[in-house]
Amino acid sequence: MPQPNFLEPTDTFVPRHIGPTDSDIQEMLATLSLPSLESLVEATVPSDIRLQTSLTVPSPRGEQQVLAELRDMAGQNQVWRSLIGMGYYDCVTPLVIQRNILEDPGWYTQYTPYQAEIAQGRLEALVNFQTMVADLTGLPLANASLLDEATAAAEAMTMCAAMSRAAGHERKKFFVSENCHPQTIAVVQTRAEPLGIVLQIGAIQSLDLSRDEFFGLLLQYPSTDGYVGDYSEFITRAHASGVYVVVATDLLALTLLRSPGEFGADVAVGSSQRFGVPLGFGGPHAAFLATKEEFRRQMPGRIIGVSKDVTGRVAYRLSLQTREQHIRREKATSNICTAQVLLAVMAGMYAVYHGPAGLRRIAERIHGLTMVLAEGLRRHGCVVGLEPVFDTLRVPLSPAQSETILNRARQQKINLRRYDDQSLGLSLDEWSTVEEVQQVLALFVGHEIPAEEFTAILASVDVRYPAPLARTSPYLTHPVFHRYHAEHELLRYIRRLQSRDLSLVHSMIPLGSCTMKLNATAEMLPVTWPEFGRLHPFAPSEQAQGYQALFRQLEAWLAELTGFAALSLQPNAGSQGEYAGLMVIRAHHRHRGETQRDVCLIPVSAHGTNPASASMCGMTVVPVACDERGNVDLNDLEAKATQHRNRLAALMITYPSTHGVFEEGIRRMCQIVHTHGGQVYMDGANMNAQVGLCRPADLGADVCHLNLHKTFCIPHGGGGPGMGPIGVARHLVPFLPGHPVTKLGGPESIGPIAAAPYGSPSILTISWVYIALMGREGLTKATQVAILNANYMAKRLEKYYPVLYTGTRGLVAHEFILDLRPLKESSGVEAMDVAKRLMDYGFHAPTVSFPVAGTLMIEPTESEVKAELDRLCEALIAIRGEIESIAEGRQPRAGNVLKNAPHTALSVTAAEWTKPYSREQAAFPAPWVRDNKFWPSVGRIDEAYGDRHLFCTCPPMDPAS
Numbered sequence: 001m002p003q004p005n006f007l008e009p010t011d012t013f014v015p016r017h018i019g020p021t022d023s024d025i026q027e028m029l030a031t032l033s034l035p036s037l038e039s040l041v042e043a044t045v046p047s048d049i050r051l052q053t054s055l056t057v058p059s060p061r062g063e064q065q066v067l068a069e070l071r072d073m074a075g076q077n078q079v080w081r082s083l084i085g086m087g088y089y090d091c092v093t094p095l096v097i098q099r100n101i102l103e104d105p106g107w108y109t110q111y112t113p114y115q116a117e118i119a120q121g122r123l124e125a126l127v128n129f130q131t132m133v134a135d136l137t138g139l140p141l142a143n144a145s146l147l148d149e150a151t152a153a154a155e156a157m158t159m160c161a162a163m164s165r166a167a168g169h170e171r172k173k174f175f176v177s178e179n180c181h182p183q184t185i186a187v188v189q190t191r192a193e194p195l196g197i198v199l200q201i202g203a204i205q206s207l208d209l210s211r212d213e214f215f216g217l218l219l220q221y222p223s224t225d226g227y228v229g230d231y232s233e234f235i236t237r238a239h240a241s242g243v244y245v246v247v248a249t250d251l252l253a254l255t256l257l258r259s260p261g262e263f264g265a266d267v268a269v270g271s272s273q274r275f276g277v278p279l280g281f282g283g284p285h286a287a288f289l290a291t292k293e294e295f296r297r298q299m300p301g302r303i304i305g306v307s308k309d310v311t312g313r314v315a316y317r318l319s320l321q322t323r324e325q326h327i328r329r330e331k332a333t334s335n336i337c338t339a340q341v342l343l344a345v346m347a348g349m350y351a352v353y354h355g356p357a358g359l360r361r362i363a364e365r366i367h368g369l370t371m372v373l374a375e376g377l378r379r380h381g382c383v384v385g386l387e388p389v390f391d392t393l394r395v396p397l398s399p400a401q402s403e404t405i406l407n408r409a410r411q412q413k414i415n416l417r418r419y420d421d422q423s424l425g426l427s428l429d430e431w432s433t434v435e436e437v438q439q440v441l442a443l444f445v446g447h448e449i450p451a452e453e454f455t456a457i458l459a460s461v462d463v464r465y466p467a468p469l470a471r472t473s474p475y476l477t478h479p480v481f482h483r484y485h486a487e488h489e490l491l492r493y494i495r496r497l498q499s500r501d502l503s504l505v506h507s508m509i510p511l512g513s514c515t516m517k518l519n520a521t522a523e524m525l526p527v528t529w530p531e532f533g534r535l536h537p538f539a540p541s542e543q544a545q546g547y548q549a550l551f552r553q554l555e556a557w558l559a560e561l562t563g564f565a566a567l568s569l570q571p572n573a574g575s576q577g578e579y580a581g582l583m584v585i586r587a588h589h590r591h592r593g594e595t596q597r598d599v600c601l602i603p604v605s606a607h608g609t610n611p612a613s614a615s616m617c618g619m620t621v622v623p624v625a626c627d628e629r630g631n632v633d634l635n636d637l638e639a640k641a642t643q644h645r646n647r648l649a650a651l652m653i654t655y656p657s658t659h660g661v662f663e664e665g666i667r668r669m670c671q672i673v674h675t676h677g678g679q680v681y682m683d684g685a686n687m688n689a690q691v692g693l694c695r696p697a698d699l700g701a702d703v704c705h706l707n708l709h710k711t712f713c714i715p716h717g718g719g720g721p722g723m724g725p726i727g728v729a730r731h732l733v734p735f736l737p738g739h740p741v742t743k744l745g746g747p748e749s750i751g752p753i754a755a756a757p758y759g760s761p762s763i764l765t766i767s768w769v770y771i772a773l774m775g776r777e778g779l780t781k782a783t784q785v786a787i788l789n790a791n792y793m794a795k796r797l798e799k800y801y802p803v804l805y806t807g808t809r810g811l812v813a814h815e816f817i818l819d820l821r822p823l824k825e826s827s828g829v830e831a832m833d834v835a836k837r838l839m840d841y842g843f844h845a846p847t848v849s850f851p852v853a854g855t856l857m858i859e860p861t862e863s864e865v866k867a868e869l870d871r872l873c874e875a876l877i878a879i880r881g882e883i884e885s886i887a888e889g890r891q892p893r894a895g896n897v898l899k900n901a902p903h904t905a906l907s908v909t910a911a912e913w914t915k916p917y918s919r920e921q922a923a924f925p926a927p928w929v930r931d932n933k934f935w936p937s938v939g940r941i942d943e944a945y946g947d948r949h950l951f952c953t954c955p956p957m958d959p960a961s
Contacts, residue, residue: 009062014778017518017770018785019865025785028792028866032811037784041693044787044811046664049694056560060775063522070769074531076546080413082536083440085392085427086224086741087149087181087250087755088282089274090534092430096487097276097349100494101342103528105715108342109504109519111511111844112719116317117309117902117936118839121497122345122718123316126304128480129272129286129348131953135475136254137268138261139290141952143301145272145344145720146336147572150187150755152269152287153180153218153248155300155334157188158616159267159291160216160244161197162298169242171215173198175207179223180248183755186740188218190751194586194618204234209241216244221260222253225385225425226392230468235264251275251288253390255356255363258471267291271755274429276350277343278528281547282537282756283572284721284763286340286347296950300334302719306955307946309939310900311907314955317941334616337609338573342717353490356476362430364463366391370428371461373437379457380445385423388465392427394419395444408443415539478954500937501718502844507934508864510872512660512815512847512857513607515688515710519766522773523713526765537756538741547761554768561779562687562704563697564727568736570752572759574685577705577724578613578652580737583750584703584728585650585679586617587735591748597649597677601640603632605658605851610683619649630659630805634668641676648678655699656686656813658851659805660790660859670700679703679732687711688861689787689814692780702729712767721760723767785862786814789869793860796873800880804855815859817852818876824854827886828893831856834879839902841875841926842934871928878925892916897925902936 015021020028025037034040041050061069082090093102101107113119126144133142146152157174164171174197176185185201192199200207204219217238222228235245246267247260252274254260260268273285291299305319351359370391374384377395385394397405402422409416417425426440442448449457464470476482484490503509509516526532535544555567571577582600589597600614603624611621622644625636632653641648651673656662663669670680682701688711690696696704708714709722716722728736738745739757758764774782794803794816801818820831831854835845847857860869882898885891900915903922913919924930 009065011062011064012060013063013520013522013773014060014781017520017774017778017863018782019863019868020785020789024866025788028788031795032791037781037788040788040791041784043809044807044813045662045693049666049699051692051694051698055692055776057557057771057776057779060778061772063773066769066772067522067525069772070526070765073546073549074526074529076549077531077535078413078543079530079534080415080539080543082415082539083426083428084415084417084536084538085425086183086417086538087271088279088536088538089427089429090279090431091274091276093276093278093346094350094353096490096494097346097353098528100491101346101349103524104498105519106498106501106503106505107345108524108715108717110501110718111509111514111516111716112338113318114848115835115839115845116315116941117836117938118502118844118934120316120937121500122341123304125345125348125497126341127306127316127952127954128352129344130304131478132348132351132476133251133272133288133290134953135477136251136259137249137290138259138473139265139268140293141296141299141303142288142290143299144304145286145339145341146289146301147340147576148283148285148287148755149181149248149269149271150184150752151576152289153184153246154188154191155336156246156267156269156289157192157197157216157218158195158334159295159298159300160246161195163244163295164215164242166298167242169215171213172196173200173213173215175214175217176201177204177217177219177223178202179225179227180218180220181224183739183741183752184248186752187755190583190753191616194583194616196618209237209243212241214241214243216246218246218248220248222250222390222392225394226389226427227386228257228388228390228465228469230263232263232468239264250390252359252363252366254471255360255475256367256465256471257390258469259473262473266295272344272347275347277346278533278762279536280533280760280762281535281544282758283760284340284343286344301336302339303952305946305950305952307941307943309941311939313938315938315941317943317946319946319950319952334612336573337575338720338722340721341719342721345718349490349494351476352481352484352493355481355485358485359476366428366430366432368461368463369432369434369437371463372457373428373440375461376437376441376449376454376457377444382444388469391429392425394423394425396421396423398422405443412439412443414440414443415536480954502934507842507844508860508868508872509844510846510858510860511844512817512859513658513685513850514716514847515707515859515861516716517713517861518863519713519715520770523766523769524715526769527762532762532765541742550764550768551758554764554771557771558706558725559727561691561695562706562727563695564704565730566733566736567725567727569723569725569758569761569764570737570739570754571705571724571726572754573720573722574705574707574724575609575613576753577726578609578683579616580750580753581681581703581705581726582613582617582619582650583753584726584732584735585681587748587750588679588732589649591735594677596647599644599647600649601637601651601673601678603653603658605630606652606654607658607683607685610652614652630657630661631663631665632657632669634665634672637669638672641672641678645676648673648676650679650681652681652683654683654685655696656689660812660815660817660857661805661807662689662813664808666699674700685710686814689783691783692776693783696727697729702732703727708764708767713770714763714766721763723760723763725759782862789860789862789864790814790816790858793858793869793873797876800877804852815857818856818858819854820856821854823883827883829883829886829898830854833898833901836940837879837882837898837901838875839936840923840929841878842929842932843872843875875926897921902940904937904939905935907939
């Protein structure tokens with residue numbers, strides 16, 4: 001026997017991430033009549049695209065070694081006290097929320113709540129968030145979060161454009177107040193240009209509303225300088241001219257200030273970051289958008305609505321926009337198909353914990369300290385900018401004065417905001433104290449303030465707002481915001497909600513195209529390290545050297561894995577990656593003088609965000625047909641490319657295909673597009689089947705976005721956060737997104753597409769740890785096993801359900817589609833019935849009716865052990881038997897065990913049972929269910945009722961809940 005190598009670390013990660021053991025792998029390979037993983041790859045991945053060289057990613061290391069290395073990197077970050085503001089503020093994350101939501105896999109490994117019956121806890125938490133936003137903004141309809149404040153403002157702009165068109169206007173101009181945050185202005189500029197929207201940026205006093213040119217305008221309340229203006233009369237005049245008004249605002253300030261809805265705003269946007277979510281060098285944070293009821297059809301993002309289940313009980317579900325992009329494609333209101341769910345849950349729970357009085361107390365303290373600071377500055381000869389303010393002051397200074405104060409601040413490790421005119425700005429927050437106010441005063445006056453003088457300042461301050469600005473209306477009146485202020489009660493509430501959601505802590509979530517793989521504890525641990533969590537996104541770069549080192553290394557690894565020359569980490573969602581990639585392609589064509597290139601070819605099988613993203617970039621979408629095997633029809637592609645050769649901008653292609661197959665014509669597709677002057681955009685949603693085996697750039701792609709929340713282990717968080725960085729070929733590098741605040745990018749860069757320069761940086765630590773732990777061998781094996789697991793399951797299930805698409809050798813990639821359409825005629829059973837019945841077996845359903853209606857798309861990932869794969873197979877086989885009993889007449893076509901699924905504990909313990917099957921068959925249809933039963937908390941939800949009776953805030957509370 002070989003001697004064990006006692007020098008090797010014992011905490012290696014690859015066997016922990018990859019579920020099947022070596023013996024399991026051999027057994028599954030035997031089922032496929034294949035001798036090895038290498039032979040599987042040869043039979044699955046076309047030979048002409050397989051990687052021929054070794055990756056230069058480091059070898060695998062142990063968990064402690066990798067975490068120690070990241071600790072050293074984190075130590076290069078300097079956590080100074082940042083009073084920079086600009087929409088980002090230090091806050092206190094209640095530890096009960098940090099430990100039991102942010103750090104709890106029962107919350108962060110949930111998926112988007114498409115199967116609402118087993119997502120009721122998270123949906124209730126999101127309704128709390130929506131209610132919080134609606135109450136504080138004074139607008140009745142709020143969505144379940146957007147990506148950041150700047151992109152929320154951009155979404156609001158396009159929403160106003162749509163509302164204006166619906167009202168019969170053909171206006172192209174949008175006004176943006178110069179007092180908005182600079183990153184917001186820049187993102188809105190980026191978004192407006194390809195849509196043909198003309199921006200005017202300036203002082204609202206200079207705005208001429210008499211010429212009927214504007215469809216909308218954007219104000220900041222409080223302004224980026226801190227000023228709190230009374231906009232009532234101005235908004236009345238805007239409305240008289242047919243202009244819609246968007247107000248970017250601060251939820252905490254709105255506990256003291258009159259709400260935007262009360263003074264006439266049509267839309268309110270902002271960030272909930274300061275409600276207990278760490279700075280994280282810029283993200284992830286949950287933005288919000290609230291509006292009037294009449295604009296609900298134009299609202300972007302997801303809305304959680306209140307409906308009822310089959311018994312009439314209150315039940316929550318996604319409303320209206322559930323899968324808008326899949327239905328409306330290029331005509332969708334937005335390309336956003338996700339939300340910042342985990343962060344919205346945290347922010348909503350922060351409001352639940354503190355309640356209205358607690359939030360007001362936090363706001364009053366911050367405002368009071370700000371007024372003390374303002375009065376102290378005035379008494380010492382400083383001019384303080386416009387008042388009233390909430391938490392932010394701007395102090396005009398000479399260049400010499402400014403430099404002197406900044407030097408003093410640096411010595412005390414305090415960051416202030418510096419304006420182009422040498423003014424200095426500062427924003428207080430939840431961490432601020434009386435001692436900090438005294439410290440900051442000393443920075444400006446050059447000496448400590450005597451105690452008796454400071455006492456006099458405290459006594460003289462008036463913290464009240466004038467009547468037109470002061471809030472008098474109630475908010476957060478629902479009992480949920482009054483009941484859980486004791487930590488014990490909040491802890492129980494959090495746990496009660498979590499118990500209503502099926503996540504990866506319960507069983508596999510086999511969603512095709514979504515890659516619900518292991519989110520390892522070692523990967524998640526650094527997210528909450530203060531060296532990563534407490535950095536302001538606009539802190540000086542020398543204070544973020546650890547982040548910069550992490551970015552450089554992660555970019556280098558991702559470039560190696562994809563074959564691209566460079567990456568941008570800015571896109572903070574897959575949809576944002578699509579948008580950024582197409583904008584880069586657009587900039588490339590314009591740089592070459594080919595401004596006419598605006599046609600984007602997109603296969604009919606593509607994810608709905610593809611055409612929606614192309615439309616946002618001002619492109620004309622031309623669909624490309626697929627053949628009977630689900631592959632892109634090369635003849636149709638060539639015909640469309642030839643037809644539009646003078647206008648061809650890009651082809652958007654997913655690889656492996658959306659149908660789960662390695663198409664052998666991928667090189668030919670890229671060649672056709674390049675021959676006709678276009679660029680190839682690859683949707684990286686299926687990158688989990690490529691890593692270590694082939695690379696997008698080698699296939700001919702010019703751009704590819706990577707869903708780090710899929711392939712690279714950032715968890716889905718119930719529907720967010722995510723990251724969607726883009727890799728580009730060398731000729732596109734100059735056009736990667738820039739950022740005006742941090743001077744990121746060059747002269748040819750497209751504008752920023754996210755508020756923060758690096759999107760959501762704090763969660764990039766997860767992907768860094770994953771790659772470092774796996775190494776080149778582990779990453780390659782993970783891909784091989786992902787393909788093996790999919791083919792093993794497809795082989796087991798093909799006798800019971802047809803596998804819709806396969807490659808030329810009868811194999812699939814890392815996911816496969818089961819065709820359930822023939823069952824409808826024989827039994828009346830549809831794909832959704834099978835999805836609901838799987839809940840009774842303890843599983844989340846695969847992807848339903850995408851990319852083909854009436855099908856299930858299964859992706860097992862490499863992290864699931866063989867026993868779990870077999871359990872899901874056994875469940876689907878048993879359900880097939882139940883369907884057969886319906887087809888043979890042994891069960892009725894209506895009221896059978898599938899049509900009544902899922903079965904709740906309440907239903908199976910009811911005194912009366914009249915169903916044509918036993919209680920045991922309803923609730924315990926398989927042996928393993930008895931060992932670990934997950935009970936859906938509601939029965940099947942009435943989807944139509946929820947859309948007919950849209951109600952998106954907290955319903956009356958059940959006293960027993």
